[in-house]
Amino acid sequence: MTLLQIGPHTVQPPVVLAPMAGITNAPFRTLCREFSGGKGLFVSEMITTRALVERNEKTMQLIHFDATEKPRSIQLYGVDPDTVGKAVRMIAEEDLADHIDLNFGCPVPKVTRKGGGSALPYKRNLLRAILREAVANAGALPVTMKMRKGIDDGHLTYLDAGRIAAEEGVSAIALHGRTAAQHYSGTADWDAIARLKEHVPELPVLGNGDIWSADDAVRMMRETGCDGVVVGRGCLGRPWLFGDLVAAFEGTGTAAQPTFKEVAAVMLRHATLLGEWLGDEARGVIDFRKHVAWYTKGFSIGSEMRRNLAITSSLDQLDALLSELDLDQPWPVGADGPRGRTSGRDRVVLPDGWLDDPYDCAGVGADAELDTSGG
Numbered sequence: 001m002t003l004l005q006i007g008p009h010t011v012q013p014p015v016v017l018a019p020m021a022g023i024t025n026a027p028f029r030t031l032c033r034e035f036s037g038g039k040g041l042f043v044s045e046m047i048t049t050r051a052l053v054e055r056n057e058k059t060m061q062l063i064h065f066d067a068t069e070k071p072r073s074i075q076l077y078g079v080d081p082d083t084v085g086k087a088v089r090m091i092a093e094e095d096l097a098d099h100i101d102l103n104f105g106c107p108v109p110k111v112t113r114k115g116g117g118s119a120l121p122y123k124r125n126l127l128r129a130i131l132r133e134a135v136a137n138a139g140a141l142p143v144t145m146k147m148r149k150g151i152d153d154g155h156l157t158y159l160d161a162g163r164i165a166a167e168e169g170v171s172a173i174a175l176h177g178r179t180a181a182q183h184y185s186g187t188a189d190w191d192a193i194a195r196l197k198e199h200v201p202e203l204p205v206l207g208n209g210d211i212w213s214a215d216d217a218v219r220m221m222r223e224t225g226c227d228g229v230v231v232g233r234g235c236l237g238r239p240w241l242f243g244d245l246v247a248a249f250e251g252t253g254t255a256a257q258p259t260f261k262e263v264a265a266v267m268l269r270h271a272t273l274l275g276e277w278l279g280d281e282a283r284g285v286i287d288f289r290k291h292v293a294w295y296t297k298g299f300s301i302g303s304e305m306r307r308n309l310a311i312t313s314s315l316d317q318l319d320a321l322l323s324e325l326d327l328d329q330p331w332p333v334g335a336d337g338p339r340g341r342t343s344g345r346d347r348v349v350l351p352d353g354w355l356d357d358p359y360d361c362a363g364v365g366a367d368a369e370l371d372t373s374g375g
Contacts, residue, residue, distance in 0.1 A: 004172075004204055004206075004227050004228040005204065006041070006099060006142050006144060006171050006172050006204065007099070007140075007141070007142025007171045008140070008142070009041070009071045009098065009099060009142065011040060011041045011228065012039065012249075013039060013040065013245055013246055013248075013249035013250065014206075014221075014227060014228030014229065014249070015036075015039075015040040015041070015217065015228065015229055015231065015242065015245045015246075015249070016040065016041045016042075016043060016174070016206060016228060016229070016230045016231070017029065017032055017040065017041070017042040017043055017230075017231060017235065017242070018043065018146075018174075018208060018230045018231060018232035019043045019044060019045055019046050019075040019101070019103070019146075020045070020232055020233075021045055021046055022045070022287075022290070023045070023236070024042070024043060024044060024045050025044075025045055025062065025274075025277065026064060026065065026066055026069075026273075026277050027270060027273035027274045027276075027277050028239065028270070029042040029044075029066075029069065030066055030068075030273055031239040031266070031269065031270055031273070032235060032239045032241075032242045033068070033069070033242070034239075035239050035240045035241075035242045035243035036242035036243055036245070036246050037243070037246060038068070038070075039242075039246050040242055040245070040246070041071065041073055041099070042069065042073065043073040043074070043075050043101055044062060044063060044065075044073060044074050044075055044097075045062050045075070046075050046076075046077045046103050046106065047059055047062060047063060047074055047075060047076050047077065047087075048076075048077050048078065049076050049077065049078030049080070049083045049084050049086070049087035050078065050080075050083050050087075052076070052087045052090065052091075053083060053086050053087050053090060063096055063097070065097070070098070071097075071098035071099050072096075072097040072098045072099070073097060073098065073099040073100075073101060074091060074096065074097040074099070074100055074101070075100075075101040075102070075103050075146070076088070076100060076101070076102055076103065076134075077102075077103040077106065077111070077116060077117070078102075078116075078130065079114065079115055079116045079120060079126070079130070080130075081126075081129040081130045081132070081133040082133065084102070084130050084133050084134050085133030085134065085136065085137045086137075088100055088133070088134045088137040088138050088141075088143070089137035089138075091138075091141070092137065092138055092139040092140075092141050093139075097141070098141065099141060099142055099144070100134065100138060100141055100142070100143050100144070101143075101144045101145065101146055101174075102130070102131070102134060102143065102144070102145045102146070103117060103145075103146055104117065104118065104120050104121050104127070104145055104146065104147040104148075104161070105117060105118050105146045105147045105148045105174075105176050106118060107148065107180040107181075107182075107183050107348070109348075109349040112180060112348050112349050112350055113349040113350065113351065114351065115350070115351050115354060117180070118147065118148045118150075118151065118179075118180035118348075119151060119180065119348065119350055119351075119354065121147055121150070121157040121158070121160070121161040122150070122151055122155060122157050122354065122355065122358055123354075123358065123359065123360070123361050124157075124160055124161075124164060124358055124359050125359045125360075125361055126361040127161060127164055128164050128167075128168060129361075131143070131145070131164065131165060131168040131169075131170055132168050135168055135169040135170065142171035142172070143169070143170055143171060144170060144171050144172040144173065144174065145161075145165055145170055145173055145174070146173075146174040146175075146176070146208070146230070147161055147173070147174070147175060147176070148175070148176045148178055148179055148180055149175070149176075149177060149178060149179045149189065149192050150179050150180070151179060151180050151181065151348050151350070151355075152179050152180065152181035152347075152348060153179060153181075155355060156179070158175055158192060158196055159195065159196065159199050161173075162175075162196050162199050162200045162203070162205075163199065163200060165200070165203065166200045166202055166203050170203065171203075171204070172203060172204040172205070172206060172227075172228075173196065173200065173203055173204070173205050173206070174205075174206040174207075174208055174230045175192065175193050175196050175205065175206070175207060175208060176188070176208040176209050176230075177189040177190055177191075177192045177193055177207065177208070177209040177210075178209055180348045181347065181348050184233070187210060188208075188209025188210040189209075190207065190209070190210075190220055190223055190224050191224075193205065193207040193209075193220070193224040193226050194223070194224040194225055194226070197224060197225050197226055197227075198225075204227040204228065205226045205227055206226060206227060206228040206229060206230050207220045207221070207224055207226040207228075207229055207230070208229070208230035208231075208232065210338075211229055211230075211231050211232075211234045212234045212336055212337050212338060213234070213241070213244065213255065213336055214241070214244040214245045214247065214248035214249075214255055215248065215255075216234070217229040217231070217245055217248065217249075218248050218249070229245075231245070233338070236291070236294040237291055237293070237294025237295040237296075237297060238294070239266065239270075240256045240258065240266070243256060244256055257330070257331035258331060259327070259328060259329060259330055259331065260299050260325065260326065260327050260328070260329040261327035261328065263295055263296075263299070264322040264325075264327060266295070267288075267291070267292075267295050267318070267322065268315065268318060268319055268322070270288060270291060271284055271285050271288040271315060271318055272284070272315060274287050274288050275315070281314060281315055282313050282314060285312055285313055285314055285315060285317075285318055286313055288318075289309075289310050289311070289312065292306065292309045292310045293306065293310070296309070297335055298331075298332035298333075298334055298335030299325075299329055299332055299335070300326065300329060300332075301325060305321065305324070305325065308321055309321055309322075
């Protein structure tokens with residue numbers, strides 16, 4: 001595999017942790033980095049540009065990086081070129097990160113109804129203006145972007161967006177091979193990733209979608225010619241996947257198949273890290289609850305125990321419940337594969353008249369700049 005170069009940063013193996021709201025905070029990034037031996041690129045949760053510029057308290061916590069995180073990678077969401085430019089300049093001047101990624105892929109209604117996320121690339125001139133302001137204010141920091149194929153099959157934007165990104169000096173592009181309408185349903189279109197790479201051969205193109213194992217990542221690169229992969233839902237409850245990815249790309253080992261005892265130890269460490277990060281053990285364990293189903297998928301636990309694990313509020317309680325289970329259970333058959341959200345949508349929620357003109361920027365107001373971050 002060739003090296004993935006994002007500005008001055010060499011990413012080897014060419015693997016990136018996808019930003020996921022409420023998931024890819026500092027504790028989870030720490031776990032993934034530990035399993036990878038520090039190799040790869042691990043991106044923060046989505047940070048709203050207006051909240052960053054206004055120094056929102058929650059946002060300032062979300063952009064905190066551990067001293068061992070190199071390079072430090074922030075993903076920004078914004079719809080106003082001026083605000084995006086100010087946020088990028090703030091990051092560059094205050095040395096808050098080493099890499100900036102721009103979100104044009106989020107499909108959730110609260111984002112698209114304001115013209116943001118995966119809705120925004122339909123407005124070509126607005127997309128160009130945002131990218132131009134970001135690159136102009138970034139100084140030496142590389143700016144990348146993550147996007148989807150388009151709004152729906154009748155409104156595909158990824159090829160135009162890729163060309164605009166190349167013309168405006170973006171350092172790399174990541175494409176999730178689904179439309180906003182698909183949300184996370186169906187199968188990711190890897191052919192679209194190949195077409196984008198052919199369309200902008202001068203830029204590194206990263207593929208995203210349906211990477212559930214290290215073998216999937218290697219296969220995507222072989223089949224599409226992309227320069228790297230972005231892993232999202234595949235690592236939910238599986239932070240050791242990044243160790244698998246390193247082993248697969250370097251040819252040094254096989255995929256991990258931890259026993260439940262090993263999984264339980266990771267669960268406790270994850271919950272502990274969350275408590276330390278939040279400054280409150282109970283808050284950390286409560287935040288960890290959403291991870292329980294992902295970690296325990298496939299293991300013989302029982303519905304009642306799953307419910308009990310999902311309502312814990314202390315590390316001692318979590319540890320005691322886990323110790324009641326059969327910790328010698330081997331890695332279960334069928335534990336790999338899809339995790340997380342899988343639903344699609346009948347239509348994408350958009351601002352009124354959004355599809356009338358693919359170039360006119362009217363209709364994007366200040367209320368599209370959310371005042372909080374993390375999705």
